[in-house]
Amino acid sequence: MGADRAVHVEVPEKDYASLQPIHVSKILAKLAQQEEASLVLVGKQAIDDDCNQTAQMTAAYLDWPQGTFASKIEKTNGDLHVTREIDGGLETIKLKLPAVLSSDLRLNEPRYATLPNIMKAKKKKLDKKTPQDFGVEIKPHMEILKCEEPPTRQAGIVVESAADLVAKLRELGTIP
Amino acid sequence: MEGGVVATQGGVCVDLTKMDRIIEVHPENFTATVEAGVTRISLNEYIRDTGMWFPIDPGADASLCGMAATSASGTNAVRYGTMRENVVNLEVVLADGRVLHTQGKGRATKKTAAGYNLTNLLVGSEGTLGIVTQATLRLYGIPEAMISAVCLFPDIRSAIDTVVQTMQCSIPIARIEFLDEASIDASNRYSNLNQKLAPTLFLEFHGSKLSVQEQADAVGAIVSENGGSDFQWALKFEERKKLWKARHDLYYAGKASIPGAHAYSTDVCVPLSKLSEVLTETKKDVDAAAKFLKGHLVGHVGDGNFHVLIAYDPNLPDAVDKLHDLVDKINRRALAHGGTCTGEHGIGLGKRKYLAEELGEVNLDVMRSIKTALDPNHIMNPGKKIP
Numbered sequence: 001m002g003a004d005r006a007v008h009v010e011v012p013e014k015d016y017a018s019l020q021p022i023h024v025s026k027i028l029a030k031l032a033q034q035e036e037a038s039l040v041l042v043g044k045q046a047i048d049d050d051c052n053q054t055a056q057m058t059a060a061y062l063d064w065p066q067g068t069f070a071s072k073i074e075k076t077n078g079d080l081h082v083t084r085e086i087d088g089g090l091e092t093i094k095l096k097l098p099a100v101l102s103s104d105l106r107l108n109e110p111r112y113a114t115l116p117n118i119m120k121a122k123k124k125k126l127d128k129k130t131p132q133d134f135g136v137e138i139k140p141h142m143e144i145l146k147c148e149e150p151p152t153r154q155a156g157i158v159v160e161s162a163a164d165l166v167a168k169l170r171e172l173g174t175i176p
Numbered sequence: 177m178e179g180g181v182v183a184t185q186g187g188v189c190v191d192l193t194k195m196d197r198i199i200e201v202h203p204e205n206f207t208a209t210v211e212a213g214v215t216r217i218s219l220n221e222y223i224r225d226t227g228m229w230f231p232i233d234p235g236a237d238a239s240l241c242g243m244a245a246t247s248a249s250g251t252n253a254v255r256y257g258t259m260r261e262n263v264v265n266l267e268v269v270l271a272d273g274r275v276l277h278t279q280g281k282g283r284a285t286k287k288t289a290a291g292y293n294l295t296n297l298l299v300g301s302e303g304t305l306g307i308v309t310q311a312t313l314r315l316y317g318i319p320e321a322m323i324s325a326v327c328l329f330p331d332i333r334s335a336i337d338t339v340v341q342t343m344q345c346s347i348p349i350a351r352i353e354f355l356d357e358a359s360i361d362a363s364n365r366y367s368n369l370n371q372k373l374a375p376t377l378f379l380e381f382h383g384s385k386l387s388v389q390e391q392a393d394a395v396g397a398i399v400s401e402n403g404g405s406d407f408q409w410a411l412k413f414e415e416r417k418k419l420w421k422a423r424h425d426l427y428y429a430g431k432a433s434i435p436g437a438h439a440y441s442t443d444v445c446v447p448l449s450k451l452s453e454v455l456t457e458t459k460k461d462v463d464a465a466a467k468f469l470k471g472h473l474v475g476h477v478g479d480g481n482f483h484v485l486i487a488y489d490p491n492l493p494d495a496v497d498k499l500h501d502l503v504d505k506i507n508r509r510a511l512a513h514g515g516t517c518t519g520e521h522g523i524g525l526g527k528r529k530y531l532a533e534e535l536g537e538v539n540l541d542v543m544r545s546i547k548t549a550l551d552p553n554h555i556m557n558p559g560k561k562i563p
Contacts, residue, residue, distance in 0.1 A: 108413075109414055109417070111413055112224040112225075112227070112229075112318055113224075113225070113227050113318075114227055114317065114318040114320045115228055115317025115318055116227075116317065116319075116320045117227065117320060
């Protein structure tokens with residue numbers, strides 16, 4: 001894992017709360033065009049927002065084909081054959097490049113960065129940009145009304161007999 | 177593996193698995209301090225973004241403090257050492273409740289000449305001198321490149337000669353493991369490998385891309401000179417993982433070779449100069465007992481350490497007696513050749529009877545003095561380790 005060159009698009013703390021896949025995908029699309037990339041590879045779903053939207057939206061902005069939930073990617077004669085993990089099993093599709101792919105857990109095993117490479121990475125080029133550099137404003141499209149923890153679990157009630165259990169359940173209205 | 181935690185005299189068994197905080201990680205110092213319940217895989221996952229790892233791998237996802245208490249080892253001891261070389265400091269609760277820091281509280285230097293080497297007194301003490309509650313461990317950088325290989329030999333001798341010559345050439349091989357035909361057969365069935373049945377070496381090389389290639393070429397030459405063949409490379413992470421998992425699962429693979437079997441593993445370690453002879457003679461003994469049990473020879477031959485994984489049906493008449501005979505033969509042969517009855521599994525309950533021959537009475541008396549000094553009432557894991 002690792003790269004020889006990176007671009008860090010910095011989002012200030014106050015804007016981070018409003019950052020959504022729609023903003024990220026606009027930035028990635030612009031970046032892909034600037035870099036003349038032929039492949040955009042992202043994870044299928046982040047564990048914080050659980051959205052599963054960035055790959056799809058990026059492909060839409062670029063008007064590129066998409067291969068999402070990829071568990072296997074093969075290049076044959078300039079086309080990509082992507083095996084996708086879907087509800088019914090596996091689906092294999094053929095895409096022309098350039099394309100956007102999102103990875104499923106089953107694609108491979110992550111390789112940890114080695115210490116020598118981490119040391120080398122300190123000397124690699126890291127360009128810092130802002131969303132504005134890509135013409136993107138982090139304007140919230142949604143307003144979070146409420147965010148709360150689930151109610152704390154109440155202690156159970158110990159009853160003496162099966163008859164008491166049934167009576168208690170009736171009292172609580174859980175059985176007729 | 178040797179009954180070390182069985183309360184043969186009654187008593188309290190202390191389970192420290194919930195004491196599982198990673199206290200601190202110092203990448204620049206190459207150290208990490210963990211509580212008793214932290215396991216080696218959870219530490220390695222925690223530190224993965226530092227590019228470091230703790231390489232000692234006894235197969236199971238063991239607790240690091242447990243590994244310290246038993247002087248654990250693994251398949252890459254030939255390059256990275258065992259727990260003896262990789263524990264910097266221990267926090268130990270003594271029999272009277274005092275808390276000991278073997279290198280001083282909060283200290284973790286690469287080397288020290290201060291005081292007695294209490295750290296290594298406690299490493300491998302199997303709970304008889306104190307309870308290990310925290311360990312400061314030595315970390316290593318994850319090597320830039322790792323490649324594995326498998327090669328086959330016409331007989332055990334040529335495989336072991338290859339190992340000895342590789343060590344003599346000072347090639348810094350990371351893993352060099354021997355598997356006999358029975359082990360390969362068991363692995364093929366249990367772990368879905370597809371190896372030819374022959375005495376086999378599993379190898380792994382760590383280093384920069386260039387040095388790994390250099391090591392592999394050097395070992396390749398030695399393998400050819402000894403009549404080895406069918407060199408297969410495992411370059412991809414997933415392939416290497418499958419290979420080493422199969423090696424680590426040999427206990428289960430061997431056990432599965434007889435349905436419903438029990439299994440026992442010997443653990444002798446002998447000088448490299450005696451390894452070929454000891455292995456060949458041991459194989460003869462295993463074959464002689466074939467009617468009663470199935471033995472699989474496998475091991476860390478770069479260290480002179482090998483296991484005979486013995487599967488047996490406890491209900492088969494005489495099988496248990498034959499097992500005890502065979503195990504005794506293997507241990508006594510190792511001792512007769514200047515070896516030890518245990519390279520890594522420890523003495524526990526089962527191997528105390530060999531210590532007098534292996535270490536001698538003066539050694540036993542010194543150990544007993546130390547034990548009595550630290551545990552006058554003999555409450556710490558009584559009946560274990562020291563006869």
